Amino acid sequence: DGASTKSLLFHTDDDRFSDVFCENSKKLINVHLFALAAKHYSLPNLGVCTPLEEILEALRGDSQGASIKTDEFMNNKKSHEVQAMSELVDKIAKYCGLKQVIDIGSGKGYLSSFLSMQYNLKVYGIDSSKTNTNGAHERNRKLKKHWKTYQSRARANSETQRLEKPIKNEIKCKAINEKPLNNNSSLQSQDQGTTQDLVPACVFTEVAVSETSKQTEINLAQAQSDESKLSEETLGILNVLPADAVEVFSSSHCNYGEVCEEEKARRKMAFIRAKESKSSESNLYFPLTSYVSAETELSDIITDLEDCIMVGLHTCGDLAANTLRIFTAKPEIKAVCSVGCCYHLLSEQYENQEDCTEEVWGFPMCQYLKDKGWCCGRNARMSACLALERVAVGQMLPTESLFYRAVLQVIIEEIYGVTKSDRHVGKIFSKSSSFLDYVRKSLKKLELDDSKVSHSCIMDYYEKYKHRMNELEAFNMLKVVLAPCIEVLILLDRLCYLKEQNSIAWSGLVKLFDPVKSPRCCAVIALKKQSCL
Numbered sequence: 001d002g003a004s005t006k007s008l009l010f011h012t013d014d015d016r017f018s019d020v021f022c023e024n025s026k027k028l029i030n031v032h033l034f035a036l037a038a039k040h041y042s043l044p045n046l047g048v049c050t051p052l053e054e055i056l057e058a059l060r061g062d063s064q065g066a067s068i069k070t071d072e073f074m075n076n077k078k079s080h081e082v083q084a085m086s087e088l089v090d091k092i093a094k095y096c097g098l099k100q101v102i103d104i105g106s107g108k109g110y111l112s113s114f115l116s117m118q119y120n121l122k123v124y125g126i127d128s129s130k131t132n133t134n135g136a137h138e139r140n141r142k143l144k145k146h147w148k149t150y151q152s153r154a155r156a157n158s159e160t161q162r163l164e165k166p167i168k169n170e171i172k173c174k175a176i177n178e179k180p181l182n183n184n185s186s187l188q189s190q191d192q193g194t195t196q197d198l199v200p201a202c203v204f205t206e207v208a209v210s211e212t213s214k215q216t217e218i219n220l221a222q223a224q225s226d227e228s229k230l231s232e233e234t235l236g237i238l239n240v241l242p243a244d245a246v247e248v249f250s251s252s253h254c255n256y257g258e259v260c261e262e263e264k265a266r267r268k269m270a271f272i273r274a275k276e277s278k279s280s281e282s283n284l285y286f287p288l289t290s291y292v293s294a295e296t297e298l299s300d301i302i303t304d305l306e307d308c309i310m311v312g313l314h315t316c317g318d319l320a321a322n323t324l325r326i327f328t329a330k331p332e333i334k335a336v337c338s339v340g341c342c343y344h345l346l347s348e349q350y351e352n353q354e355d356c357t358e359e360v361w362g363f364p365m366c367q368y369l370k371d372k373g374w375c376c377g378r379n380a381r382m383s384a385c386l387a388l389e390r391v392a393v394g395q396m397l398p399t400e401s402l403f404y405r406a407v408l409q410v411i412i413e414e415i416y417g418v419t420k421s422d423r424h425v426g427k428i429f430s431k432s433s434s435f436l437d438y439v440r441k442s443l444k445k446l447e448l449d450d451s452k453v454s455h456s457c458i459m460d461y462y463e464k465y466k467h468r469m470n471e472l473e474a475f476n477m478l479k480v481v482l483a484p485c486i487e488v489l490i491l492l493d494r495l496c497y498l499k500e501q502n503s504i505a506w507s508g509l510v511k512l513f514d515p516v517k518s519p520r521c522c523a524v525i526a527l528k529k530q531s532c533l
Helices: 002-009 031-040 052-059 076-096 110-119 130-164 174-178 205-222 226-237 261-276 318-329 367-371 378-384 388-392 399-416 435-445 455-499
Strands: 100-104 122-127 285-289 308-316 333-341 504-511 522-528
Touching (some): 031 455, 052 076, 052 504, 076 110, 076 308, 076 333, 100 318, 110 122, 110 308, 308 318, 318 333, 318 455, 318 522, 367 455, 378 455, 388 455, 399 455, 435 455, 455 504, 455 522
Parallel strands (some): 100 122, 100 308, 122 285, 308 333
Antiparallel strands (some): 333 522, 504 522
């Protein structure tokens, strides 16, 4: 509950870890104890995460028929993320009786398009970058072009299972009502009196019936003559794709000649029925371009806004925090599933206050930390982005590039007198042939006069500090060890914020991804009370 979450934020064990730092100098004096303390306050050790299996079991519901293997059109990391998150989002949507999804910071639309095509959800993907939106349109167009192949493979794999197990025409809600969400399922309500309110009326029967109906249409299509088989397959895809998903069938692509008027009329009627069908009316994906803040009026962006679930897969910086704020503020949004990233881009209320005019901040969110004036600082937030699990399995830090960056900073401070800049070097290391080349390219990108420093001067700096590279590596390893502690502070702040809201029936943290594949692996999930649904 809210009280226990707050206690975790500031739980200390002074007796056990008092010897990590020198009491007078505050310097680190016991590295081993430092590592133990960091592990003690990491998310796995605190026990605040709800296991994904328990969430899925509590939500239950009908499983989708033919599952598409996303690694056929996504890289391994993105495939892992999309499959795990889309399954959870679909179950939450079914549990709450929702058909519409709003994907905040949708990027190129990986999650949005899969939710739409695989789970027949109506998805609005909102991203502030027009380039990303255009990319999402193009990528979605290509995906739709090959979707028939993906679906056919999946259908073939699942057909054997269907023969062995009869299709259920109706999913009973009795099991859910007999076993409401409780402590064992880790979905306990913040308010004990509202736990039963979390269990909605049966919303699965309609889904199961429509699935059976869809399968019937597929079987009818397979029964057609060989002459019309190709056109029938094209028509069948209209049942699972948006209206503009498949390019208009052209007779020039085959040897069957012109399509007769009767066939055209039949296709048109089938298409109309498909659009009106309950099973396919919502499987649309609309990429939109818009900047989203905590004050954004979604109805200005989405004209047919209805009760929905809001999701965000690796939303950067303040966008993750604003996703939760929009969720709590908008009555139409009944659930949220958000995975944040890029903690270094978070704005902080108590950092450099004289330079900031913002009224809404990325950190802290909860009133508890606000009252204490808590601040992490950019260095700590940068550390929170590091991936301990990857380092643990041998994916070491890029020590040489970090060393280049450190020496460059010394050059900029001593030669140019610059100690703070809004500009960033970016990924210049991979494009540089040497340290000298790296410095030259970096100075140009930072718009500094590189004629002020000679080749020999640059190399003198390199020689002066190269013996300290191991020291830098050790320092960065300490940052990696500390990273989970800083991340858990940010995540608990968001969870505590949700616990402070009266409209929330349940909220929690779920480890959604394999941290080696996807280091930012924890999702913040919340459902509103039944009275708000």
